[in-house]
Amino acid sequence: MNFLPQGVDLEDLLNLLRKIGWEITDLLESYSQTSGNSLNFKNLEINEFSTGPVTSADLIANDIIINGIKGKYPRQKWFFLSEENVKDNNQSFLNEDWVWIIDPLDGTRDFINKTGEYATHISLLFKRRNILGVVLIPHRDEVWFYVEGLGSWCETRNLLKKNFRGTNDKKIEDLTIAISKTHFHKELKIILDKLKLTSILGMGSIGYKITSIIRGDVDLYISYSEEGKSSPKDWDMAAPEAIIRGFGGLFTDLNGNQLSFLNDMNYNQSGILVASMSNKHVEICNRIKNLY
Numbered sequence: 612m613n614f615l616p617q618g619v620d621l622e623d624l625l626n627l628l629r630k631i632g633w634e635i636t637d638l639l640e641s642y643s644q645t646s647g648n649s650l651n652f653k654n655l656e657i658n659e660f661s662t663g664p665v666t667s668a669d670l671i672a673n674d675i676i677i678n679g680i681k682g683k684y685p686r687q688k689w690f691f692l693s694e695e696n697v698k699d700n701n702q703s704f705l706n707e708d709w710v711w712i713i714d715p716l717d718g719t720r721d722f723i724n725k726t727g728e729y730a731t732h733i734s735l736l737f738k739r740r741n742i743l744g745v746v747l748i749p750h751r752d753e754v755w756f757y758v759e760g761l762g763s764w765c766e767t768r769n770l771l772k773k774n775f776r777g778t779n780d781k782k783i784e785d786l787t788i789a790i791s792k793t794h795f796h797k798e799l800k801i802i803l804d805k806l807k808l809t810s811i812l813g814m815g816s817i818g819y820k821i822t823s824i825i826r827g828d829v830d831l832y833i834s835y836s837e838e839g840k841s842s843p844k845d846w847d848m849a850a851p852e853a854i855i856r857g858f859g860g861l862f863t864d865l866n867g868n869q870l871s872f873l874n875d876m877n878y879n880q881s882g883i884l885v886a887s888m889s890n891k892h893v894e895i896c897n898r899i900k901n902l903y
Contacts, residue, residue: 628745635672638672676711708738710736710739712734753765756854780891790803803833860888861885867892
């Protein structure tokens with residue numbers, strides 16, 4: 612594909628990302644042992660920070676991704692922005708042509724709590740355009756891909772592709788909405804009450820939420836955060852945005868603008884953001900905007 616750097620073959624790159632994905636799946640499974648009806652973590656180091664927990668699994672998965680890509684393509688001049696290395700890296704990626712955006716374990720608390728609602732996000736940007744995305748759902752043994760010009764698909768470890776329905780035309784009142792179960796705001800509750808939605812589910816990882824929308828388990832995801840306060844980051848949103856867009860869905864702000872990335876060195880994705888496979892997406896955004 613002509614959007615990749617010279618010397619990088621698309622199939623070779625996808626095969627590498629598959630290998631990385633299944634290695635991370637095996638890694639996460641290796642941290643747990645089944646004992647009766649409970650799942651007990653073995654040798655898992657957990658450190659709590661103000662932004663949330665970080666485990667040894669996060670850090671090892673991060674190394675698997677970055678070292679795997681660097682090892683395969685040692686001469687490529689692309690850069691790596693990861694949730695796990697951004698605190699130690701003062702470099703600005705805003706003006707670089709090629710940037711990998713990585714969240715090695717999105718939904719770490721769900722991983723610790725054994726809900727299965729966690730994911731790995733990998734996205735490649737060219738001149739800030741999201742051209743390739745990967746969302747790994749280890750609990751389901753699934754890897755989801757997006758490639759510019761080819762769209763999105765989901766496959767299992769044996770390369771079996773899964774098919775999912777397209778957009779839906781449900782009434783807004785009949786939509787099932789997914790929201791964060793760890794970051795809940797009273798202002799969002801007011802909006803949800805006024806929307807009169809019949810079903811609201813708290814879910815973990817954003818990648819898990821987005822793939823749940825595509826498979827039809829839920830219909831809508833609303834991300835709510837206030838300017839200047841804690842908010843999702845580029846690594847939370849980049850790969851999931853690519854995946855749902857490749858299936859014909861949308862992930863936008865309330866004005867219907869597609870998400871953009873590497874906008875500033877805080878890498879924030881603040882405000883009210885909406886993802887859906889609904890053909891009433893614009894109407895949903897307008898209704899929320901009027902309520903807000």
